[in-house]
Amino acid sequence: MASRFWVGFLLAVIFISLLGMSCQGTTGSQYNLRGLQYLQNGQYDKAVSEFSKAIKKDPDYPFPYNNRGLAYQAMKEYEKAISDYSMAIKLSPFWGEAYYNRGNAYGSMGKYDESIADYTRAIEILSFPYVMAYHNRGLSYANKELPEKAIQEFTMAIKIDPKHWDSYYNRGIAYARMGEDDKAINDLTKVIQFSNNPQLAELAEATMNDITEKEPSF
Secondary structure (H helix, E strand, O other), X not given: OOOOOOOOOOOOOOOOOOHHHHOOOOHHHHHHHHHHHHHHOOOHHHHHHHHHHHHHHOOOOHHHHHHHHHHHHHOOOXXXXXXXXXXXXXXXXXXXXXXXXXXXXXXXXXXXXXXXXXXHHHHHHOOOXXXXXXXXXXXXXXXOOOHHHHHHHHHHHHHHOOOOHHHHHHHHHHHHHOOOHHHHHHHHHHHHHHOOOHHXXXXXXXXXXXXXXXXXXX
């Protein structure tokens, strides 16, 4: 079993724009709210329809573009998602969450340079240290076969959240791919002992077996 990095870009936590909810006097905001309800229920086609209505009513309203992008991304229509995130950014250039979401979409398409640029911009803009931006930037570096840079990102994510077990697992994989097996085993052991995610713990245990039997392969 070859070792694999854990958590795809779609599985990462995503920002949903709720800020338009307070402006319920506008029809566009009401459509946006309805779309959010569909989005959170996994009814993505209906969510797209409602967000599209909001955009038609108010083309300069940035939130439904971002939210429609989330719906498209959930349906793996990444080009459409990126187009919507880009429009949200055009309308609100200092919206860190929109950069983060677009970074996830680029990452899902394998466009890692673009995803790294967007995560970096999100980190610069956001007023709080967002662990998933560092973690996902680490995934992008890892997928570019730059494990040393990936380790730096996963380490930053762990510094922000010492119980972010996804980062421990992925840092362990990166260490293993650099031949630093002791450090890899240390990280993977922590995942096995402390993570409350059985699937992640199982992967960590399998990866440790890989390390003891042979070098993990890309």
